[in-house]
Amino acid sequence: MIRWDGTAPGGTGKRRAEAVGEVSVTVDSGRANGDVPAGWERVRVDEVGEVRLGRQRSSARQTGQQGARYLRAANITNAGLDLRDVLEMDFTAEERERYRLREGDVVLAEASGSAGQVGRAALWEGELEECCYQNTVIRFRPHALVPGYALLAFAHLRYSRQMANAARGVGIQHLGARRLSGLSIALPPWEEQGRIVGEANRRLEELDQAEAELSSAMDKVEQQRKEIVAAAATGGILPHRLKGPEGPVGREEGRRNTDSEEDDAEPSRDGWSLAKVGELGSIQLGVTRSPDRLRRGAGARKYLRSANITDGELDLGTVAEMYISAAEAARFDLRAGDVLIAEASGSPDQVGRSVVWREEIADCSYQNHIIRFRSDVIAPEYMHLVISHYRYSGMLAEVAKGVGIQHLGAGRFADLRIPVPPKLEQRAIVAEAERLLGLSRARGKAAEDSLERVRLMKQEVISAAVSGELVPQREGAETAAAMLERLGPPPKVSRGTRSRRVGQRRGSETQVKGREGATIQLVDALLKEDRAVAAEELFLLAGYDRNSPEQVELFYLELRKELESRLRAVGNSTENQLLEVIADAFE
Incomplete structure (x- = not known):
């Protein structure tokens, strides 16, 4: 202050x-x-x-x-x-x-x-x-x-x-x-400015303290949510049951659960077993997007992208379409109870986001950055809890591979070993977890609403400060x-002198030099990635050098040229928009 x-x-x-x-x-x-x-x-x-x-x-x-x-x-x-x-x-x-x-x-x-x-x-x-x-x-x-x-x-x-x-x-x-x-x-x-600053600082300090306390409360709610999920994945959520293995199924247990030499390990809980995911149901990556699919208008079908999967929920604000044949539609269909897992992400801790499909959209498929898990052996809601625990504990991040974009991979996912309780107990675990998570969400929502009110109050203080409503005016000042x-006016801004160095190039020569580091065109980078990406990520995918001002400028020149002709921004938000290839741009 x-x-x-x-x-x-x-x-x-x-x-x-x-x-x-x-x-x-x-x-x-x-x-x-x-x-x-x-x-x-x-x-x-x-x-x-x-x-x-x-x-x-x-x-x-x-x-x-x-x-x-x-x-x-x-x-x-x-x-x-x-x-x-x-x-x-x-x-x-x-x-x-x-x-x-x-x-x-x-x-x-x-x-x-x-x-x-x-x-x-x-x-x-x-x-x-x-x-x-x-x-x-x-x-x-x-x-x-x-x-x-x-x-x-x-x-x-x-x-x-x-x-x-x-x-x-x-x-x-x-x-x-x-x-x-x-x-x-x-x-x-001038004198009133000083009094305004003093009063505004006093009020903002109080609101800063309230904001810090509410943020701490929200952090505790988030930690509690993860503990509930961990207890559900290890059976500890049901107090009347026998306690399971020491500690949660986390990083160390996850490593053991991917080791094929442990296939015959005895379960440590009555009625429970350890099994590979691939033994519990079918695992299928989605359809691969390609320029040919984008060119064909007839037979367009909605499909989910990994961006549609958030933490336990679906964001269906933007659902893309592409050509999918009847045979592919049957193979890459979605049914109620399917568990969908985000197979790739630029952030390791986001790999493995999962959700249970509830037939929110009719006749919908999914692309190859999503893994579909379908099982008659394990309850989808329980599977979602286990996958979420593995992600929160960091185990999925350790399993994922890749440079820049981290991929879980269908094979590595299939080799994961998870604890499997009897079906009746699965349902009891899910019911208790949903009850506790509901209470946790209510507490989090209350803290979030209070935090939003505090932030609005801070804006009100600032608005009052710059409109003369915070402190009284003094006569004669x-x-x-x-x-x-x-x-008088502020000092004049001097621009200084610039001297061009020997060998410094201008015009098209500089542009050629700036483009050397970029390996592929923006459209090609998006088609290769097969998903919508933010401008900052596209910059890196296309091979531009963020430390080169010339390449930054060239990137945005190319982006402006491609926008609305072969590329477009998707989503309703004006902030952090994603970019994707226009499907009919190749016709």
Whole structure:
């Protein structure tokens, strides 16, 4: 939180118009107040501070001889600065002076894959002796603003989605220094800014404490849910039964359960057995998506993707279609009671997400990133509990293989050994687990609702702070217009000088050099992956180098070219959209 000592900025100014960068700023005490309280002004961001984008990172300029620490957007979180991973790159003496952070600067995340995360702001309080910042960060150096009030103003611009609406881009949303400069904020008198910051900090600290307690409660509910699932998978959920093997069926037990030499191990519980999954039912990977299937319109059939499977639930907001023959439809059909398992994921702990199919969609198939398990021996709900426990314990992550994308594989899944109780006990376990999980969900929902109310209350405090409703105004105080008259405009943003290095190429030569690392076209990468992916993942799948600014630019140029012709964004959300190939783009 910001501490303010009530000292007004020094210096005197005079009424004048002066160019700030490329923006002409006129300070006029007679301007209309509009929707702001008496004595306030509505101003552009660049009228009350210096706005500067950071230095672009370039691997070609990395010599290690002029290294300096720098902030990235990743260092700016919703909770403030995270300085556990601060990188270094070369800055010349001139660049160090231009991009050095000073105490009281406000740093903002210039870009994000989520529009709602663009503009995350934090106050720099000199945490590191010398630190600069990259071009994924915008530095705002207050001139006519108390730093703490600048934070409140930027938070309001973000929560009201003005920053999100100003951001531009496909996949990655960019705010840009110029667009930030053009946003307007309400400017109170200097003395009132300090009182606003003090009162806002007091209230926000109380809400921060409530938020931390509710978040801790939600973590405990989540841990309780995993313990219920573990107890269900090991039989401990039924207290009247004999206790089973020591400890849960987790990492160590999972390793034993994949060892073929243990096939004849005696079960340690009356009526229970250990069996390979492949011995308990049929295991079938889904149909493989291909360009030929996308070209053919007739015979299109809905199918599930791994993205449709969440943690124990189905997300059917977007269900894709492709050509599937009658014979394939019969082979890759879905019936009530089938257990569906996400076979692959870019995140190891997401491999093995499972759900029980309840015939939510008629005549539906599934693609080859899903494993279908069908059995008359084991209850589907019990199987789902066991698979979930194996995933929570990390055992499925250890079994999965792959580089980048982790695959469970039908064969490895079939070799897993699981505890199998009698059918009557399976049903009793499922019933008790569902009862306890229902209670746990209710507690979690109550905590989640309370947490949402606290977050809304924080936004209300911020809104009140920037609209003059948080503290009373004082008669006779210097007005914002008089303050601007006295201070004058912020210092002009200097662009510095650039010299082209010997051998540096321009135009198409640079583009050719930037494309060298990319191995396949975006459409080919998506077809090969056979699923919808986020822009960030597509960037890596196509072989681009995230450390090369040139390749980042080339990626988005190619993406813009392909969008709406051969690629499209799927889903209703404007944030974190997935990209997929347009089925009829090949006709």
